[in-house]
Amino acid sequence: MDSSRQLLQYILSGLSNGAIYALIGFGFAIIHNATGIINFAQGEFVMLGGMLTIFFLVFLHLPLGPAIVLAITIATLVGIAFERLTIRPLKNVKPLNLIIITIGASIFIRGAAMLIWGKDTHALPAFSGNDPLYIAGATILPQHLWIFGISVLIIILNKVFFNYTIIGKAMRACAYNSYAASLVGIDVKTMVLLSFVISSAIGSMAGIIIAPLTMTSYDVGIMLGLKGFCAVIIGGMSSGLGTILGGLLLGLLESLGAGYISASYKDAIAFIILLLILFIRPEGLFKKKETERV
Amino acid sequence: MTKERRQILIFLFFAAAVLVIPFFLKGSYFLNVLVFIGINTMLAVALNLLLGYAGQISLGHAAFFGLGAYISGILTTRFPVDPWLAMMLAGFCAAGLAFVIGFPILKLKGHYLAMATLGFGIIMYIIFNETVGWTGGPSGLSSIPNLHIGSLFFDNDWNNYYLIWIFTLGIMLLSINLSQSRIGRALRAIHDSEVAARVMGVNVRILKVQIFTVSALLSAVAGSLYAHTMTFISPVAFGFNFSVELVTMVIIGGLGSIYGSFLGAAILTLLPELLRVFQDFDIVIYGLMLILITMFMPGGLISGIETLAKFVVSRIRGKQSNA
């Protein structure tokens, strides 16, 4: 039946997009949980991942593997520089100012990318070719499998890190209460730095695995960052299952909306979902309610 | 002299300068630039009411600007509505939308509010772009009629300058008035601590929505004026980038300062003109300015200027007492 084939196609596309949103969302969640900040520049790390890889691949003629590793390393260094130069020096700064600073940083990184690499779009070669695979009449590309695979890997690593290692548990402690954490001997400053390192690494990885599908340019970070943020809001700012479900749900709803309602309003659908969640259940669909301390 | 009196005096001085400048710029292209500075100042002041006074961030304010422009444009091109009436209706609609959206949106704080307003801005942009039948979509809406009072048509730089700046001065005066009133003090209380303000008896929820509504109304009026002076509008001018530019104007000028908003608007309008050779650098410079000013001069450039002025005055006084 053709309509079930269509439905399956929409579901597959939606899930693969959703996996990317979830990965980007992780970046937001990890930094937020360690520092209370929403890093508006998260989307730009996704962009850097793709752009840097293309740079190394095309201009320095490195093979794919080393290019990817180098790209993630540099993106992480940018993240560290960002934390060191703008976040660390600030004490007792109003949340409003922090938001402005991260917005400024995202604009700056984007502008720098435009100056260095120009405004062109670039295509990253797919990891294992472009021939479609058929699943019950719907098609996906090998790249989609890479996306699913790597996403699952990162999710598992995340879970292990935050639940079974000392450092991971220390970071979670900082998220709950940084004062108490410092009292028991946790170096909060290092935890903050580490959160940026992990976020920029995951973000740039996400950018690299989707670049073969969506192509990359200096301004892809804006929309991807926003969608990642939607994912993490739906999921409740968790660095685990919540965000994954949030991302997948967002991807699915977007894809089904584009297929059955209107493709032109696809982005509007994502943001309407965001607004609805923020209005009705701002703590996310997958988390218990919190109270705010005054 | 009381603080209020001094503020009025400063304003009169500023207004006089604004009204006199065109006589020195007859026929110059710079007059055209000043018209745009005027519109941007209106928008920056409107945003400042929300951002600077009440401390509520909005990353989607270009949406109200666009809404005003499009309602005005559609009513005067697809229907035979008088431009002035269209402007009033545009303001009214924007205010209405802001009022309705305001209640749920302003329950949010900090980053969540930022993202929600951002999302709202993008939804509006998509609507402007896709409802081709009304807005002309990406090709834009053209042949929007000029405003006119009797036989005086606002279709050249000279007339437009005065039209825009009369409105701008009016909005600035309104904001100064507001800041000195009870409402202004209540807003500042909210900015510092919502809970404390609530405890003091301020109806936080209603007040936030009210200021959001006023801000939206003023932005829409600016949008309408923009549409009737440009005679052509397209969605590009009302997107996320412009919303960020507006926030940048307010921050650079100085949160909560009316003249700061003027300064911010002037700088961001002039920068592309001056940097014509370095045009690719503008994004990087905006980002850098945002970071540096927020980190080192959170009061904006206006606070820098005030500090400088005080320093100079104290030096002069010092010299006088020494002499």
Add this chain to the structure above:
Amino acid sequence: MFKSVLKIFFALVFTLLMVGSVIAAPPIKIGALFSVSGPAAFLGEPERNTAQMLVNEINKAGGIKGRQLELVIIDTQGDATKAVQGVNKLIKDDKVVAIIGPSTTGDSMAVIPIVEKAEIPLISCAAGIKITDPVKKWIFKTAQNDALAVARIFEYLKKQKINKISILTVSDGFGSSGREQLVLQARESGFQIISDETYGPKDTDMTAQLTKIRGSNAQAIICWGTNPGPAIVARNVKQLGIKLPLFMSHGVSSKKFIELAGDAAEGIILPSGRVIVANQMPNKDPQKKATLSYVNSYQKLYKIEGDHFGGHAWDAMMLLKSAIEKGGDSPAAIRNQLEKTTKFAGIGGTFSYSPQDHAGLTKDAFVLVQIKKQAWTLVK
């Protein structure tokens, strides 16, 4: 003694300067509005490069009637507001006698009222048919109308006996203008539009729209947009295993499209100006000389191939040059000479203007090309 030597020296210098400034006639100032940065940079950058290259060549060869050309370029960034500010500056501050550009239809529509009022001739490099239809006294254009591109594709489809099509257009100025033409001409020529889908300029995935098309009885897909969207569409078509013939617009007649679409570009047909297949044209084609020389000089100077878009600026500049040579440098004279242009063999086509037609081209301005093995081949 010394004082008198100094006096004579200064007198000589002064006289030379005066004589010099009288002999060196003031340059002819021409304004240019191009979207060099921003979303339409792929149009504005080659256009600006081409205009600069030509002005330098003309000046080196002695200028026009002994007077040097001065080109004042303003980057509109693809933003209509900046275009309006720019055109005001060119007219009031720089006092140019003619303007070439803008690069985009949106920018062009924004500046037209101002240019008409100021009575300065403008040669737009944008494709929108609305720019010169209805005809406006001072406005001309060099880029081929999208109407002609659509006509070319439909002509080919008719030969292939295809009459059910699906269209997929981008929601920006170029795409919506193309869509209007597709719908209009489909109705006139008896084509049935099975589905009419759109996508956003920044969208990265069009599988939703294409899945719908896959499930319909369309016989061909026409995609109308500019990079990178159509490249993604091409890849998605391959990904979904759609075997229908895929047509594109002239918006992607550049090497960049082949680069972005990779293998998925194989077999795609689109209308284009002759410049991208300049060396495949028959020798008796009147445009062959101009297109080949343009491609070569651009390549020498900028190290990449001159393309279809830069060609619009070439045509505008050369048409202007010819008009000034014939009629002088006042705006009115330039306008009159432009309107009298007949059979000017340029890059975009052979131009013939008239008081009723300020676009100057017919559908022969386009050839159909097909991508075979990552290169352009002429479709006979």
